[in-house]
Structures are given as C-alpha cells and as structure tokens.
Amino acid sequence: MDYYQLFDIPRGASPEEVEDRYHYFAKKYHPDRAKSPDAHEKFIKIKEAYETLKDPQKRTAYDRSLPPEEKATEVFATPGNSNSQESAHDSQGPDIPDIPSGSKSPFRSTTISYVPFKSSSDPLNSGQSNSPSESKTIDWSKYVSSGKHQDSEDGNPSGKSNRDSADWSSVKVRYEGLVEEVDDSKRKKSFSVSSFLLKSFVYALVFVFLLATVAVVSPDQLKAVGLESVVDLFDKII
Amino acid sequence: MAIIELGEPRVITNSEGKRLTPSVVGFSKKNELLVGDLAKRQMISNHENTVQSIKRNMGKPDYRVSLNNEKYTPHGISAKILQKLKHDAEKYLGDAVEKAVITVPAYFNDSQRFATKKAGELAGLEVLRVINEPTAAALAYGLTDGMDNRKILVYDLGGGTFDVSILKIKNGIFEVLATSGDTELGGDDFDRRIVEHLLAEFQKAEGKDLSDMPQSMQRVKEAAERCKIDLSALTTANVNLPYIFESKTLDIDITRDQFDMMTEDLVKKTLSIMEKTLQDGKLSPVEIDEVIFVGGSTRIPAVVKTVEEFMGKKALQNINPDEVVAMGAAVQAGILGNEYLKSPREEVDAGNLVLLDVTSLTLGFETVGDLMAPVIPRNTTIPTRNSKIFTTHYDNQRVVRGKILQGEERAASKNVTLGMLVLDNIPSAPKGIPRIEVTFDIDANGLINATAKDLGTGITRSVTIERPEGLND
Numbered sequence: 114m115d116y117y118q119l120f121d122i123p124r125g126a127s128p129e130e131v132e133d134r135y136h137y138f139a140k141k142y143h144p145d146r147a148k149s150p151d152a153h154e155k156f157i158k159i160k161e162a163y164e165t166l167k168d169p170q171k172r173t174a175y176d177r178s179l180p181p182e183e184k185a186t187e188v189f190a191t192p193g194n195s196n197s198q199e200s201a202h203d204s205q206g207p208d209i210p211d212i213p214s215g216s217k218s219p220f221r222s223t224t225i226s227y228v229p230f231k232s233s234s235d236p237l238n239s240g241q242s243n244s245p246s247e248s249k250t251i252d253w254s255k256y257v258s259s260g261k262h263q264d265s266e267d268g269n270p271s272g273k274s275n276r277d278s279a280d281w282s283s284v285k286v287r288y289e290g291l292v293e294e295v296d297d298s299k300r301k302k303s304f305s306v307s308s309f310l311l312k313s314f315v316y317a318l319v320f321v322f323l324l325a326t327v328a329v330v331s332p333d334q335l336k337a338v339g340l341e342s343v344v345d346l347f348d349k350i351i
Numbered sequence: 352m353a354i355i356e357l358g359e360p361r362v363i364t365n366s367e368g369k370r371l372t373p374s375v376v377g378f379s380k381k382n383e384l385l386v387g388d389l390a391k392r393q394m395i396s397n398h399e400n401t402v403q404s405i406k407r408n409m410g411k412p413d414y415r416v417s418l419n420n421e422k423y424t425p426h427g428i429s430a431k432i433l434q435k436l437k438h439d440a441e442k443y444l445g446d447a448v449e450k451a452v453i454t455v456p457a458y459f460n461d462s463q464r465f466a467t468k469k470a471g472e473l474a475g476l477e478v479l480r481v482i483n484e485p486t487a488a489a490l491a492y493g494l495t496d497g498m499d500n501r502k503i504l505v506y507d508l509g510g511g512t513f514d515v516s517i518l519k520i521k522n523g524i525f526e527v528l529a530t531s532g533d534t535e536l537g538g539d540d541f542d543r544r545i546v547e548h549l550l551a552e553f554q555k556a557e558g559k560d561l562s563d564m565p566q567s568m569q570r571v572k573e574a575a576e577r578c579k580i581d582l583s584a585l586t587t588a589n590v591n592l593p594y595i596f597e598s599k600t601l602d603i604d605i606t607r608d609q610f611d612m613m614t615e616d617l618v619k620k621t622l623s624i625m626e627k628t629l630q631d632g633k634l635s636p637v638e639i640d641e642v643i644f645v646g647g648s649t650r651i652p653a654v655v656k657t658v659e660e661f662m663g664k665k666a667l668q669n670i671n672p673d674e675v676v677a678m679g680a681a682v683q684a685g686i687l688g689n690e691y692l693k694s695p696r697e698e699v700d701a702g703n704l705v706l707l708d709v710t711s712l713t714l715g716f717e718t719v720g721d722l723m724a725p726v727i728p729r730n731t732t733i734p735t736r737n738s739k740i741f742t743t744h745y746d747n748q749r750v751v752r753g754k755i756l757q758g759e760e761r762a763a764s765k766n767v768t769l770g771m772l773v774l775d776n777i778p779s780a781p782k783g784i785p786r787i788e789v790t791f792d793i794d795a796n797g798l799i800n801a802t803a804k805d806l807g808t809g810i811t812r813s814v815t816i817e818r819p820e821g822l823n824d
Contacts, residue, residue, distance in 0.1 A: 132521075133522075136521065136522055136524045139524060139705050139707060140523070140524070140703060140705050143705045143707070143795070144734060144794070144795040145480075145686055145687055145705060145706065145795060146705055153734050153794060153795075156734055157734055157735060157736050160732055160734075160735065164732075
C-alpha cells in the first residue's frame with residue numbers, strides 16, 4: 114500500500130500537509146467519530162501511514178522502498194498506449210480505504226505522468242543499495258506494466274536507460290502539459306503589463322489636470338512652493 | 352461527577368450538596384452502607400468497617416477488603432461509590448443515568464482498567480469509555496480560549512497517583528504525544544511523611560509509639576492531611592490532638608520549610624518522571640507552550656515552585672484542579688454522544704473534536720528465559736495493532752504457552768501479567784521451524800485482543816485473554 118496514495122498527497126508533501134491529512138482522516142475514521150464497524154481497521158491503517166511519514170528517518174527509508182511514481186492520464190491516452198491505463202489501475206492498491214471523492218482535485222490525474230524515481234537520481238544511493246532500509250523487496254510487476262521495467266531499484270545504468278526509452282509517450286504528454294501552462298502564465302503576465310501602463314497613464318493625466326486647476330485657481334500657492342514655472346506654463350496655455 | 356449542560360461541562364453536586372465525593376466506603380454500626388462524606392466521618396470511630404483509597408488496589412486479583420464480616424473485591428468497593436454517584440446524579444437531573452465515562456490514572460495497566468470498567472458495570476452503568484485523567488483534564492482546558500496549536504504538559508498529582516501527559520492540540524485534535532506516571536505516588540505519601548514526623552516527635556516527648564493504636568493513628572492521619580493543606584497557605588501549621596494517648600496531648604508545630612525537607616524526594620521523583628516523559632515525546636521544556644496542574648496536591652507550594660522552575664513557565668490552574676478531570680470526562684462523553692459543545696472557536700465543536708490517546712505501557716509476550724518480547728511499545732496511539740513472529744524452542748513442540756505482559760522491564764516476571772496465551776495443535780516440526788504470528792490489537796477503550804496465526808498452516812485462532820479469576824466476580 115502506498116501511504117502517499119492513501120493520504121492523497123504528493124510525495125513531496127510537507128510535514129504539515131501530512132499532519133493535516135492525518136487529522137482529516139482521524140476525524141473521519143477514529144472509532145469515537147465513525148460508527149461503522151470497519152472504522153477501527155481504517156483508523157489503524159491511517160495511523161500506520163502517519164507513523165511512517167511523520168518520522169523523517171522512517172519516511173526517507175520508506176521513500177526509497179517506493180517504486181517510481183507512475184501516473185497516467187485518461188484524457189491524453191492514445192489508443193496504442195494501453196500500458197499507461199493499466200498501470201494507473203494497478204497502482205491503486207486493493208486495500209486502500211476509500212478516499213473521499215471530493216478531496217481529489219481534478220487536475221491531479223491529468224498532469225504528472227512520469228516523475229523520475231528519487232533514489233535512482235540520487236548519487237548517494239548507488240553506494241547504499243545494500244543498506245537494511247532498502248532490503249525490502251519490491252514487487253515491481255505490481256507497479257510497472259511492461260516487462261522491460263522489471264529491474265530492481267539498484268539504479269543500474271542499463272535498467273535506467275531501459276526505463277527512459279520506454280516512456281517516451283508519457284514524457285511527451287507531460288511536456289505538452291507544461292507548454293500549456295507556460296503559455297497561460299505568459300498571457301497573464303502580458304495582460305498585467307498592459308494594465309499597468311494604462312493605469313499609470315490615467316494617473317498621470319489626473320495629476321496634470323489637478324496641477325492645472327491649482328495653477329489657475331490659486332497660482333500664489335504654487336509659487337510659494339517653488340513651482341513658478343508650472344504657473345507660467347499654464348498661463349501661457351490659457 | 353460532571354455533566355454537559357448547554358454545551359459546557361458542569362460539575363454537579365451530590366446528595367449532600369458537595370461537589371467532591373471522597374472515595375470512602377463503610378458500614379455504620381447499625382449495618383448501613385455509607386459512601387462518601389458519611390463514611391469518612393466514621394473513619395475514626397468505626398475504622399475497621401471503613402475503607403479508603405481503594406483506587407490503589409484496583410485490578411489486584413487477590414486483594415480483598417473485609418467489611419462487616421464480608422469480603423469485597425476492590426472493584427466491588429468501587430462499584431458502591433459509583434452507585435452512589437449514579438443515584439445522586441439521577442436525583443439531580445430527575446432522569447435515569449445509564450451511561451458514563453470513567454477516568455483512571457494514565458499509568459493504570461489493562462487489569463486495572465478492566466477492573467474499573469467492571470466496577471461501572473456492577474453499579475449498573477454502561478461504561479462508554481475509560482479515559483486517562485490527564486487527558487481528560489486537557490480536554491477540559493482545550494475548550495477554553497487560546498488553546499489551539501499548542502503543546503501542553505499535564506502534571507497530575509492526585510491523592511494516590513501521579514501522571515504526566517504531553518499533548519498537542521491542533522484543529523480539534525487532541526493528540527497525546529507521551530505519557531508516564533507512578534501509580535504509587537500521590538498526596539497520601541506527603542501525608543505519610545508528616546505522620547512519621549509526628550509519631551517520632553511524640554515518641555521523643557512522651558516515650559509512646561502510637562503506630563499500633565488504630566484509633567489514634569486515624570486521628571494522626573487526618574491531622575496530618577489537614578496540616579499539609581494548612582501549609583499551602585501558612586508558613587507554620589500546628590497539630591493539636593488532645594488525649595491522643597491516655598491524658599497526653601500531641602501538640603507539634605510544623606513549618607513549611609520542615610515539610611518541604613520531608614517531602615523533597617517525592618517532588619524530585621515527579622520531576623524525573625516528567626523528564627522521562629519529555630524524552631519519550633522528544634521534547635524539551637522550552638517546546639511546551641502550557642503547563643496544566645491537575646489534582647489537589649498541586650496546591651503544595653514546593654510542587655508549584657519546583658515544576659515551574661523546571662519548565663521555565665507559570666502553570667495554569669484556572670480550572671479547579673479537583674474538578675477538571677470530571678469536566679474533561681463530561682467533554683469526552685459529549686464527543687461520544689455527539690453533543691453540542693461550546694468552544695471559543697466555532698469550527699471546534701463536538702463534531703470536530705477527536706481525542707487520540709496512547710497506550711501508556713509496553714505490551715508484550717513472554718518468551719523462553721523469563722524475557723518479555725515487546726509487541727506494542729508504550730506511547731503508541733490507540734487504536735493500534737502489531738504482530739511479532741514467534742517459534743518453538745524444542746523439537747516437535749505442540750503447544751506454545753506464554754504470558755501476556757505489560758510493563759517496561761526486560762525480565763518477564765517483573766512486569767504485570769494480564770493473562771495467558773495458549774496455542775496448541777502446532778504441527779510437529781523441528782524447533783525453530785513453525786512460524787507463529789502473534790497479533791495484539793488495542794481498541795479505543797484500551798482493551799486488548801490477541802490473535803495467533805500459524806503461518807505454516809494458515810490457521811488463525813483468536814485468543815481471548817483469560818483474566819485472573821479474582822477479576823470476574
């Protein structure tokens with residue numbers, strides 16, 4: 114069971130986010146609150162996840178034991194790419210308590226498609242692959258649908274390249290998503306620049322108008338503060 | 352005892368109009384059952400038919416109290432007290448009282464909790480929950496202003512027991528981080544020091560040892576308690592007991608300094624338990640936002656001074672330390688009954704409050720060589736479950752028999768035995784081959800269930816913990 118999926122949080126979630134989710138589920142499943150007979154079981158699972166994720170050491174060890182995060186999208190899946198759909202289905206462990214449907218934000222299933230496995234990109238990892246924290250064996254077939262991917266987590270170069278080459282389709286999907294996002298932010302930016310210019314122009318106009326009014330109505334005051342040239346200018350204009 | 356009224360916990364008075372009911376039970380000379388103040392009043396005149404501080408003996412399977420030529424179990428005595436409270440509450444409310452939340456010291460083991468629950472049932476109450484006293488106090492304080500996103504330490508020095516709990520309150524979640532205590536340390540021990548002093552002084556002056564005279568001893572004990580209470584307000588207290596022995600009078604002054612000297616080690620003992628609890632919670636005193644005082648003995652000036660110095664902050668005592676536990680129990684009852692609870696922050700009503708308590712003692716299984724194999728460590732949030740795999744220690748062993756233990760000692764025999772776990776019909780195999788998974792499950796009530804699974808055959812057996820005979824009647 115993937116604790117992050119259980120909590121419905123990204124792997125990079127902060128300790129505060131982890132705690133907040135735990136509190137959310139505790140209110141939902143603690144037997145004092147939930148009267149259903151399986152509340153006890155559900156709470157124990159939530160608590161188990163929290164006990165691992167709240168402790169930085171346990172969490173690091175647990176993160177290393179996790180397979181790469183694989184997420185696929187229904188929206189962008191091409192007919193030939195049935196793999197991604199399958200893996201999305203597989204990665205949902207059978208024993209995950211039902212996550213409230215309302216808490217899933219709709220974009221989560223459509224953006225990230227492949228995030229490189231942390232430890233394989235971690236230079237420290239290659240030397241530590243035999244440490245006890247990693248001795249836990251992983252059933253890769255559960256998470257990776259293609260036979261090519263069944264390398265171990267040692268991060269050996271051949272296995273890695275294998276993985277990279279096999280996932281082009283999904284990588285492409287991710288870039289598409291990114292491009293779209295960038296476009297959107299550019300649009301927002303240009304919009305804000307033009308509105309800024311417009312605003313400053315309006316303000317300048319109002320200022321000049323005020324100055325002119327003062328220069329006409331009571332030129333002495335402006336002279337007193339050393340703005341004789343302004344008075345002269347407006348005198349000439351008038 | 353307390354109830355929830357209009358969203359707020361409220362202590363209600365007993366039939367004598369008092370907010371506190373002393374846990375004293377007795378029979379009058381006319382063979383009437385007396386509970387509370389009435390029983391306390393006859394402690395001198397009829398001490399052989401009166402019993403107090405029964406809490407210290409809860410859960411002891413072989414302990415019996417003789418009253419009026421009859422033997423009573425500790426939970427039987429306790430039930431008499433609860434019965435009175437139930438009756439008085441019904442009189443006050445004008446309605447039947449059927450369910451209750453009962454509090455116990457946090458450091459009570461499973462047998463003691465079980466016995467408490469039993470006492471409630473004997474009194475005709477459905478015990479919704481047995482909760483820890485310091486946790487209850489935190490619940491009562493948690494509903495007061497400004498108690499959000501805070502770490503609090505509850506220092507609970509009652510009459511007979513001492514508890515420390517550290518909790519974190521955030522968004523209506525009361526999470527116990529660590530708890531510890533001593534079920535044999537409390538205000539009674541402070542009294543005893545004064546008693547010892549008085550006896551020694553009297554013997555010096557009059558050459559008479561009063562300790563073998565029950566009636567005189569009872570008077571000395573009561574005077575010692577009063578003296579202790581006086582010393583919380585005065586710097587010198589006088590103990591005057593006329594005719595304590597024949598025509599002799601006991602007349603001794605005790606200063607607060609003297610008292611502090613006599614009890615210094617007791618206060619130090621509470622400090623070391625507090626330190627240990629902070630260590631368990633991986634916290635230092637500066638990380639604690641609030642210190643809460645619970646229990647009458649926290650009125651002792653030396654206790655206040657020592658604890659505040661150690662923690663580096665003033666302790667809160669704005670809810671009566673004798674009543675705060677009962678109020679917290681009412682809050683928990685409100686949570687369980689989904690009652691409306693008033694709180695300074697609207698989003699934190701009963702529908703949004705959850706108490707996450709912990710198991711205060713390590714739970715384990717006895718193995719060969721008088722060792723305890725821990726299965727669920729102390730300070731684990733409950734409900735919880737954990738398993739350990741055990742095996743046979745000789746060839747063709749068909750039965751595995753072991754004690755279910757609770758405590759922190761490595762040696763099995765030094766811990767408390769909760770019951771026996773017996774697994775038979777293990778298929779014959781060389782030693783070390785069978786793999787038997789023993790699982791302990793603690794529910795939100797703190798009650799333990801055990802299952803054993805033979806991983807070789809896949810046969811699962813649920814094992815009920817057989818409690819000692821004495822707890823069943």
